[in-house]
Amino acid sequence: APQNYDVVVIGSGGAGLAAAIQACDEGAHVVIIEKMPTIGGNTIKASVGMNAAETRFQKLKGIEDSKELFYEETLKGGKFKNNPILLREFVELAPEAIEWLASHEIELNDITITGGMSIDRTHRPADRSAVGGFLISGLVKNVNKRNIDVLLETSVAEILFENDTVTGVKVVDEYNDSRILNAKSVIVATGGFSANREMVVKYRPELDGFVTTNHKGATGSGIAMLQKLGADTVDMGEIQIHPTVEQTTSYLISESIRGGGAILVSQEGKRFFNEMETRDKVSAEIIALPEKSAWVIFDEQVRLNNKAADEYIGRGFVVSAPFPNELALKINMDQDALQQTLARYNQFVEQQHDDDFGRATALRHPLNHGPFYAIRIAPGVHHTMGGVTINTDTAVLDSHKQVIDGVWAAGEVVGGIHGANRIGGNAVADIIIFGTLAGRRAAAHARR
Ligand code: ADP
Structure with a gap:
């Protein structure tokens, strides 16, 4: 006999877990369905943090910020392609989302900065570790406390829709057995499609051959299922390549390393761009170099300020040396060139002005504390800004902007919020x- 639920949540990334917790707290009987053997989706790999303006934690640190500025900088970063109504809602609700997490014992009270922002507004864990693992483990604790059903290695093959409303989902388990789960509301939180090479290349042929930072489950299945119900899509060709990806492991080198003071240096030993520009622009500059790759260079002070750095060292792809000239030797770089580049950059830090490339943020401290570190990087496919269309209730819309009854979508599966380029720290904000x-609206719909 089919099982009955109020709310089915498809996907166990940040968006799905947050939705499930909220729906449960509003009295709904909830199940989370995840096709992979583990919880956390691509969210577990999120590195830098969660952007929000006018938060309690910013105020505690004396950081003055405004929602208006956050809105403007996100819109500029997105090349003015963002859906203004969704972006308004996003900026407006961001500080509440920080508080929602805090009230669920997930406190993001340390603050840093990412490319394209002018103010420290990227919230991260107190120990400055990567946000993804911290966030997912905190959300999972909340899911367990509420005894919410989680079905792993179970994939939703179809969203069922009859008489103008959703009726449930068809799932296929690890033994390839399929069955029906009845539901009054369905939340699609299936993430993006960066790991679906065919789909990426269909929209952006020039990205063939690029590595991806994403987990295997990022295949875009939610978009296809919703299209079958008539959902409209937007910005499908807007695919973000992240500038700093270690190519042998496809491991993402967090923007928080640059936000903590690191620089980018070409094989020639020279800086070539403002490291704190948006991801699209930094990526384009790296691809334009003769080697199509570059080095992230930092010192001991940057490492001490960023837990991720130790993880990279542990993974074995960081080259280190006590002095810059020895580092240069190890990475086949001209020794004088690197030393001159560091000396010149350190002078910019001293004067808090970058005469060469106009880096205006994260001129944190001179890079002069050995050991020195280098990681070879090149861009990789990282985030799909496009996806299904929603309204400010997260209800999925068809091509006539009419609501498809009983279906909500949240997270990377949705298009429009980030426009043509997502700002680092805005995906975690988006999913929470x-x-x-979506959890709130789906629970209310189920009570109807
Ligand atoms: P977001 O950041 O938007 O929350 P994530 O990528 O973190 O997205 O999580 C999406 C999750 O959805 C992944 O764990 C992925 O494996 C899962 N998923 C994708 N498609 C399906 C599907 N058809 N059935 C079940 N789970 C799915």
């Missing part, structure tokens, strides 16, 4: 803001 909202 719109995930909790």
Whole structure:
């Protein structure tokens, strides 16, 4: 006999878990369905943090910020292609989402910065570790406390829709057995499609051959299922390549390393761009270098300020040396060139002005504390800004902007919020803001 639920959540990334917790707290009987053997989706790999303006934690640190500025900088970063109504909602609800997490014992009270932002507004864990693992483990604790059903290695093959409303989902388990789960509401939180090479190349042929930072489950199945119900899509060709990906492991080198003071240096030993520009622009500059790759260079002070650095060292792809000239030797770089580049950059830090490339943020401290470190990087496919269309209730819309009854979507599966380029720290904000909202709306719909 089919099982009955109020709310089915498809996907166990940040958006799905937040949605499930919120729906449960509003009295709904909830199940989370995850096709992979583990919980956390691509969210578990999120590195830098969660952006929000006018938060309690910013105020505690004396950081003055405004929602208006956050809105403007995100819109500029997105090349003015963002859906302005969704972006307003996003910026407005961001500080509440920070508080929602804090009230669920997930406190992001340390603050840093990412490319394209002018103010420290990227919230991260107190120990400055990567946000993804911290976030997912905190959300999972909340899911377990509420005894929410989680089905792993179970994939949703179809969303069932009859008489103008959703009726449930068809799932296929690890033994390839399929069955029906009845539901009054379905939340699609299936993430993006960066790991679906065919789909990426269909929209952006020039990205063939690029590595991806994403987990295997990022295949875009939610988009296809929703299209079958008539859902519209937007910005499908807007695919973000992240500038700093270690190519032998496809491991992402967090923007928080640059945000903590690191620089980018070409094989020639020279800086070539403002490291704190948006991801699209930094990526384009790296691809334009003769080697199509570059080096992230930092010193001991940057390492001490960023837990991720130790993880990279542990993974074995960081070259280190006590002095810059020895580092240069190890990476086949001209020794004088690197030393001159560091000396010149350190002078910019001293004067808090970058005469060469106009880096205006994260001129944190001179890079002069050995050991020195280098990681070879090149861009990789990282985030799909496009996806299904929603309204400010997270209800999925068809091509006539009409709501498809009983279906909500949140997280990377949704298009429009980030426009043509997502700002680092805005994906985690997106999944918590719109995930909790989807949970609330889906629970209310189930009570109807
Ligand atoms: P977001 O950041 O938007 O929360 P994530 O990528 O973190 O997205 O999580 C999406 C999750 O959804 C992944 O764990 C992925 O394996 C899962 N998923 C994708 N498609 C399906 C499907 N058809 N059935 C079940 N789970 C799915």
